[in-house]
Amino acid sequence: MRSNDSAAFKTNLAEVYNLYRAELTVGVLELWWGALKPYNLSDVKSALAKHVANGEIGQFCPKPADVIKTIEDSAKATGTMCTHCGADLARTGFTAMMGGICNPCYKAYLNNEWTSGRAA
Numbered sequence: 279m280r281s282n283d284s285a286a287f288k289t290n291l292a293e294v295y296n297l298y299r300a301e302l303t304v305g306v307l308e309l310w311w312g313a314l315k316p317y318n319l320s321d322v323k324s325a326l327a328k329h330v331a332n333g334e335i336g337q338f339c340p341k342p343a344d345v346i347k348t349i350e351d352s353a354k355a356t357g358t359m360c361t362h363c364g365a366d367l368a369r370t371g372f373t374a375m376m377g378g379i380c381n382p383c384y385k386a387y388l389n390n391e392w393t394s395g396r397a398a
Contacts, residue, residue: 279311283319287311294326298339313342316369317349325349 279287291310295302314322325348329340350366352358358367360380371381379387 279315279317279319279322284311287314287319287322290323290326294330294340297330300339310342314345317346318371321349321352325352328352 287310288307291307292302322345325345326340328348329344330336335344350369358372358378359365360367360370360383361378362383363380365380365382367378367380372378
């Protein structure tokens with residue numbers, strides 16, 4: 279997530295915590311932000327929605343690890359891996375201009391540092 283996603287993330291997480299009647303302190307919010315910062319806001323929101331709708335684990339207030347697991351499981355299930363290096367696009371960011379490649383590969387491409395084929 280980017281720094282400008284902070285307000286939307288805080289609002290979404292506060293709504294989830296309200297649903298569970300849990301207190302969202304500044305310290306807890308900082309822990310959440312630190313753990314989920316590498317992920318896209320849309321993926322985080324989607325994972326939170328999946329958590330609260332899950333009949334098994336949705337009974338309990340989510341933890342960052344629950345959200346991360348949902349995001350990573352979704353990436354594996356949909357095959358959202360970088361077509362160049364094989365990295366998880368949910369974790370490294372997605373660049374649509376070049377197709378299904380991660381942001382680091384796209385930056386390497388822009389700097390003429392991109393080798394052909396999949397990275398080792």
